[in-house]
Amino acid sequence: MFDQSAASTRRLEDFLDVYVKHLSPKHRTDTNELIHYLREPLEGRRIIYFGMTFRGEPCGYCALMYYASERIGVFDFIVIAPTARGHGAYFAFADLIAEYLERRRIFADYLVAEVISDDGLSDPLTSPIAIVRLLRLQGFRRARIKYHAPDPSMVRSLGTCSASLMIAANQKRETIAAAELMKIADLVYFNHYFRWYGPLMEATAREKYEQALKEEHARLGQRASSHDPIILNGMKDTDVKLQPVSERHQTVLTIFLTASAAVGLIAAVSPGATTGWIVLGVAALILVGALFSRKLRRLFLRTFGQ
Numbered sequence: 001m002f003d004q005s006a007a008s009t010r011r012l013e014d015f016l017d018v019y020v021k022h023l024s025p026k027h028r029t030d031t032n033e034l035i036h037y038l039r040e041p042l043e044g045r046r047i048i049y050f051g052m053t054f055r056g057e058p059c060g061y062c063a064l065m066y067y068a069s070e071r072i073g074v075f076d077f078i079v080i081a082p083t084a085r086g087h088g089a090y091f092a093f094a095d096l097i098a099e100y101l102e103r104r105r106i107f108a109d110y111l112v113a114e115v116i117s118d119d120g121l122s123d124p125l126t127s128p129i130a131i132v133r134l135l136r137l138q139g140f141r142r143a144r145i146k147y148h149a150p151d152p153s154m155v156r157s158l159g160t161c162s163a164s165l166m167i168a169a170n171q172k173r174e175t176i177a178a179a180e181l182m183k184i185a186d187l188v189y190f191n192h193y194f195r196w197y198g199p200l201m202e203a204t205a206r207e208k209y210e211q212a213l214k215e216e217h218a219r220l221g222q223r224a225s226s227h228d229p230i231i232l233n234g235m236k237d238t239d240v241k242l243q244p245v246s247e248r249h250q251t252v253l254t255i256f257l258t259a260s261a262a263v264g265l266i267a268a269v270s271p272g273a274t275t276g277w278i279v280l281g282v283a284a285l286i287l288v289g290a291l292f293s294r295k296l297r298r299l300f301l302r303t304f305g306q
Contacts, residue, residue, distance in 0.1 A: 001100060002049040004041055012038075015051035015061040023079050026160070027116055027151050033200065034063070042195055044069060050100070052093045059084035060093045065192060066106055072184060073101075073108040074192050094138050110184055111168040113140060114149045116161070132164055140166040141173070141232035143181060145223055148216055150193045152201075155212045167232060178228035182221055189217050 002012050016031045034049070041047050045065055052060030063076040080089045101107075113135055117128045132142060142164050148154060149163040167176065167184070194213055198206050224230060 002038065002051070003047065004038065012049065012051070014058045015049070018051075018058050018081055019061045019077070019079050022081055023077060027149070027153070029076070033196070037196065045191070045195075046106075050093070050097055052089065052096065054084045054087060054089065060089055062093065062097060064097070066108065067187060067191065070183070070187055071107065071109040072187055073106070073111045074188060075111065075113040090134055091137075098138075107170070109170050111140070112184055112188065113166040114147075114188075115164040115166060116149060117163055128164065132166065135166045138168070139172075140168045143167055143176065144231040144233050145181070145220075145227055147220065150189045150213050150216065152197050152205075152209050154216065155205075155208050158216065169232075173232055175229035175231055178221075178224035178230065181224050181230050185217060185220055185224075189213050 002009065002015075012035070016034065020028070020031060038047050038049065045067055048064045048066065050060075050062040050064070051058055052062075059081040060079065062078040064073055065076060066073045078090070078093065080093065115128050115131045115135070136142075143166075145165070147163055147165040148158050148161040151161050154161045169176070190213065194210060197209065201209060
């Protein structure tokens, strides 16, 4: 464990190597920033870095930002080296972190984690759906609302920041009030992210980033109000956003199965072939449209996903 009192130890660099080697660079925080804020923490924020070893070698790294006044903790990331994953490293690491927080009496009303949906990762052990499932096993639940992680890249494209917002409440919850969710969002957007990145940016870039944060925060507030209370969907993972290739495959499979079921039902009720051919023709048109239109794919999946 590393905090302000142990910020200068060289051992931290060994764990940062695990972080750099095994986390996608797309949204990875610069290690110099991690060390800088550990030595000079922002007011109201306690930074705790956790490192795990296997047979003496660093194999895991995790960052937690704890906001005592709000009683909210934000897990920025947890990284496990591929060579250690087969030894139950994730669950051992999670248990050790939980034991440490309890021993140090670091209590939170909410623990929060973001899972970026669009990192283009092919490793099935680090795909968004896999990470969401692992977090759920530790008591996190996905807030069923469209959410964008307020990474600085949102200035260029919101699509790269599409994420699942995972929340672990201190009491098991099926829903969360819009006001409570926006309390978490306020902290994540403006305290957790902007106070970290803002001082490191040039004035023009900082202004654009702040404006993007405010606009998306307002949109999130509107979505939260229209869905109040927001569902925390437990162990369900069918609504986790798919990457584009998987999304296309799932749409094709869904159309195929739906058309097959429709033709089978029609054949059972009406032996005539004409109606069956009409259904097949309509399905073929929908299939062609879905192959070339992401908007149609998502509309189709959303309709059947409900």
